[in-house]
Amino acid sequence: xxxxxxxxxxxxxxxxxxxxxxxxxxxxxxxxxxxxxxxxxxxxxxxxxxxxxxxxxxxxxxxxxxxxxxxxxxxxxxxxxxxxxxxxxxxxxxxxxxxxxxxxxxxxxxxxxxxxxxxxxxxxxxxxxxxxxxxxxxxxxxxxxxxxxxxxxxxxxxxxxxxxxxxxxxxxxxxxxxxxxx
Numbered sequence: 001x002x003x004x005x006x007x008x009x010x011x012x013x014x015x016x017x018x019x020x021x022x023x024x025x026x027x028x029x030x031x032x033x034x035x036x037x038x039x040x041x042x043x044x045x046x047x048x049x050x051x052x053x054x055x056x057x058x059x060x061x062x063x064x065x066x067x068x069x070x071x072x073x074x075x076x077x078x079x080x081x082x083x084x085x086x087x088x089x090x091x092x093x094x095x096x097x098x099x100x101x102x103x104x105x106x107x108x109x110x111x112x113x114x115x116x117x118x119x120x121x122x123x124x125x126x127x128x129x130x131x132x133x134x135x136x137x138x139x140x141x142x143x144x145x146x147x148x149x150x151x152x153x154x155x156x157x158x159x160x161x162x163x164x165x166x167x168x169x170x171x172x173x174x175x176x177x178x179x180x181x182x
Contacts, residue, residue: 020060027053044082051075065141065148081163085170 013021027050034046051074058067
């Protein structure tokens, strides 16, 4: 057999590629429902589905370490912190007319502009970058951990301080205005 007959092309995707696209579509759908629903608790639960879908995508890309970080940090911690914030501030559980400001067209335009800017920046940044297939696996735990904890320690620390500040802010908002605790 020739080399062309052995490799898969664009028109003959593998099972992993099909699973990647299907999980990606499900994740995109969950993210869209998360930002369009009018119930805050449902938005948080759909956010769990979207972040879990991203973890599955990382697993399909053989980046197991990043997938577990996604599950532990984002699905586990951030969403739990968000739900605790909703409970502590006594946010409305059902539909709330106060949660919709009527600026959906403006928000959609800003979201599309931000998405276009993000795509442009990423494409421009990686235009001439090629993956070295003969080198060490980029998604392996050792390589990902070394890059993550050597170059990205400060953003992780800043995120932990931000999450702590959000939790303290939720506790402060949960108190009554006259200073009495509930």
